[in-house]
Amino acid sequence: MTISVLLVDDQPLLSLGFRLVLEAQPDIKVVGEAPDGAKAVAMTRALEPDVVLMDIRMPVMDGIEATRAIVASGSASRSLVLTTFDLDEYVYAALRAGASGFLLKDVPPADLLSAIRAVAGGHAVVAPAVTRRLLERFAPMLPSGSGPAPLEQLTAREREVLDLVARGLTNTEIAGRLVLSEATVKAHVGRLLAKLQLRDRVQIVIFAYDNGFRSI
Incomplete structure (x- = not known):
């Protein structure tokens, strides 16, 4: 079975890099690219991808709101959020919004592919390094x-x-x-x-x- 993926990122070079990695796999197909959350919501509705590879910081609508909108719509598409160490609080908000997991943007290609396959299969993906940092940052509060x-x-x-x-x-x-x-x-x-x-x-x-x- 081929896994369909929608790429959502406002940085064209990053989207291109992800596309090259994903399309080299026989079981993964990139069905579209969205430069912001609003377009991601619309394209998810139209394309019904298995996985939405979602950036957080974007113009028009961020990845948190986009994820919340996709989940609220009843879509079967699952969001896999990408972040950096400096945006951990947004990751937590994205998980609360209904994301199926999160990864760091510098994730090794093999781990990215494994995560996409896991999320497409109905599983959750939690990046250990980010989880530990989140706990360290928010535990006192x-x-x-x-x-x-x-x-x-x-x-x-x-x-x-x-x-x-x-x-x-x-x-x-x-x-x-x-x-x-x-x-x-x-x-x-x-x-x-x-x-x-x-x-x-x-x-x-x-x-x-x-x-x-x-x-x-």
Whole structure:
């Protein structure tokens, strides 16, 4: 199956670079390019791409508003947001708007391709480096949370896994840190999602922010 991608970026050279990387793949097709969020929303409606590779800072309408509009429209297209270290707060806003993940703009081509395929397959993609930086930046400003009820459902081990997922560690890294098998970690993550009624790893990060989570 071919994955259709809409490129959204106001910098033509970056769009060209992404297009060259993506179109070298037999399973990915670039179906259009948009220079701003407003055009991205219109082109998403018209083209129905599988993945919208979305910049954040753009004229007319930024990537956050564009993502929110695409999600609100009921479109099946999934947004994969690109950012830089200096724009982490916008990444968090984009995730709240419904983005399926975020990456740094200097992501290696292989990681970009893997992320697009993962998002097209219905999975979430969280860049570990950005997640860790977000936590470092916003942790001192986080509220204490709306109450302990959601966390009371979790076992001590599940709280450990929640903390590590929220900090951007992969299942492999968590397994190594906690001396568990990857299958066990995957099971813990599945129980976390079920107990907290979350959709994916991106929502785990958002939950951690909203609840001022601290591991015990």
